Amino acid sequence: xxxxxxxxxxxxxxxxxxxxxxxxxxxxxxxxxxxxxxxxxxxxxxxxxxxxxxxxxxxxxxxxxxxxxxxxxxxxxxxxxxxxxxxxxxxxxxxxxxxxxxxxxxxxxxxxxxxxxxxxxxxxxxxxxxxxxxxxxxxxxxxxxxxxxxxxxxxxxxxxxxxxxxxxxxxxxxxxxxxxxxxxxxxxxxxxxxxxxxxxxxxxxxxxxxxxxxxxxxxxxxxxxx
Numbered sequence: 001x002x003x004x005x006x007x008x009x010x011x012x013x014x015x016x017x018x019x020x021x022x023x024x025x026x027x028x029x030x031x032x033x034x035x036x037x038x039x040x041x042x043x044x045x046x047x048x049x050x051x052x053x054x055x056x057x058x059x060x061x062x063x064x065x066x067x068x069x070x071x072x073x074x075x076x077x078x079x080x081x082x083x084x085x086x087x088x089x090x091x092x093x094x095x096x097x098x099x100x101x102x103x104x105x106x107x108x109x110x111x112x113x114x115x116x117x118x119x120x121x122x123x124x125x126x127x128x129x130x131x132x133x134x135x136x137x138x139x140x141x142x143x144x145x146x147x148x149x150x151x152x153x154x155x156x157x158x159x160x161x162x163x164x165x166x167x168x169x170x171x172x173x174x175x176x177x178x179x180x181x182x183x184x185x186x187x188x189x190x191x192x193x194x195x196x197x198x199x200x201x202x203x204x205x206x207x208x209x210x211x212x213x214x215x216x217x218x219x220x221x222x223x224x225x226x
Contacts, residue, residue: 058217061090066210069200094135102131109150118154122146140178148174156197168194175220185223192216 064087071079088099105128113121125146133142152170155161172190176182196212199205 056091056093056217056221058221059214061087062210062213062217064090065213066206069209070206088132092132092136092138094132098131098135102128102135105131109146113150113153118150121150121153125149138178140180144177145174148177164194164198165191167197168192175223179224181224183223185219187223189216189220189223192219 068083085099105124108124109121129142129145168191172187175186193216196209
């Protein structure tokens, strides 16, 4: 039980990494959550049932990601932890404990990246993707996935490289690494998710943001099914 609670608290850092800390100059409340403890009760952890089909539900993943973004900007740390654990389960078909351990590795990479040590962020990202591969049974190169992940984080922080168009290309490259293929739908998925992130940075309409995420993950599912 204590391990579950500790993992759930730590995943908050992962959210700040993946969707928020990569934004230059963002000093919103919650950006230093590594120093905070968050209590998530055992009933908040979804019981894991192995999926019969490895494909994920794009609408459920999009809704979970949108809820995480809302929780972050609203300062609701308990909701962030709950939604992030659920997101890993939905997208990669892994259990809550596995999702939490993946998040811990991402969290380490997050804080290393936040300090500006981009090279130092790679080892924990490799560890996170190795855990995802082992838990999900997917066949991809964790080193390549970690590098692709880092590439779009760095681009989001780099003037001249942080356009939604460029970030979308890099996100699509990550998807191609994870799913072993690239096509127009996967490229579209990257662009739509990057556009959703840009709109969120500009305090855009949440319904439109979720719509973009939904279209992005639907495109991704279509792309990996071709």
